[in-house]
Amino acid sequence: MELPANVFKFKLAAKAADTPLYGCWLGLANAYTAEIVATADFDWLLIDGEHAPNTVVTILDQLRAIEPWPAAPIVRAVNHDPALIKQLLDIGTRTLMVPMVETGEQAAALVAAMRYAPAGIRGMGAGVIRADRWGSVADYATRADDSLCLITQVESKTGVDNVEAIANTDGVDAVFVGPADLSTNMGHVGNPGHADVQASISHVLDVTQAAGKAAGILAPAEVDTNRYREAGFDFIATGLDVVMLKTAADANAARHRGGLPAADRSTY
Structure with a gap:
């Protein structure tokens, strides 16, 4: 059996230079709703293990x-724990996002957590893990890196100050x-629209792309989506x-209780 391809990495490599990949955050921690969103035309979907009530099992679900849909799945871990990263990779996570990365040393430790020895510390579960199709992928341990993608999140002033070291970390x-x-x-x-914050975001974008790496950002407000698309971000979460769900529920309830103009109520 062939090594499963990383659809997200493929899409990044194939995208037009001026067209970012658009994605959606999945925080409902439910496979049924994840599948519903997967039928939309998003390029990627982020299964949130940090701020959503997810477990390894719900992420697997x-x-x-x-998996059957075109959208590429990304999994966000709750922290830097190499034991958790091992579990997420073993269940078939191929693109991993990790929050609060602030130094090059932290980035290097995350790379090590995703790689088998001698390049890293990922525990060996060959033959019993979903990632290698329970032993069906020949030489998985020596080829696993080809199917993996690591996204580090910069979310602090310290991370911005050290973004050059983070972005230039091999892996x-x-x-x-x-x-x-x-x-x-x-x-x-x-x-986040404050001038100082925007200057830091621009700095992260410039340094990341100068390192030959892709830059992404969360921008659910349309004005922000447009701003970051024009700035040149490679992938953007727009929803x-x-x-x-909350917005649609509020609007529906308000519409039928007279909270919106009659013209708006009639369009439901």
């Missing part, structure tokens, strides 16, 4: 639900900006399933 494929955490860490709570 969502990977299975998304890091992309750097993703978290505007909410970054603005909060910089003292501009709830204001969050939790927010989309």
Whole structure:
């Protein structure tokens, strides 16, 4: 059996220079809703293990639900724990996002957690893991790196200061900006549009792309999506399933209780 391809890496390599890959955050921790979103025309979907009530098992269920569809799955770990990273890789995660990366040393440790010895410390589970199709992928241990992708999140002033070391770490494929955490860490709570925050975001973008790596960002507001697309980000999260459901539910309830103009109510 062939080594499973990393669809996200393939899409990044194949995309037009001026057209980012658009994605959606999955925070409902449910395979059924993940499959619904997978039928939309997103390039990638992020299964959130940091702020959603996910476990390794619920993440596995969502990977299975998304797999038949074109959208490339990404899994975000809750932390840097190499034991958890091992489990996420073993269940078939091929693109891993890790939050709060602040130094080159942390980035290198994450790379090591994703690689087998002698290049890393990933525990060997050959023959009993979904990633190698339970022993059906020949030489999986020596070829696994070809199917893996590591995205490091820069979400603090320290991370911005050290982004050159992070982006230039061998084994890091992309750097993703978290505007909410970054603005909060910089003292501009709830204001990622602040000039200082925007300057830091531009710096991360420039340094990351200068290192030959892809740069991504979360931008559910359309004005931000447009701004970051024009800036040249390679992949952008434009939606969050939790927010989309909440927004639609609020609008529906308001429409039928008279909270919206009659013209709006009639369009449902």
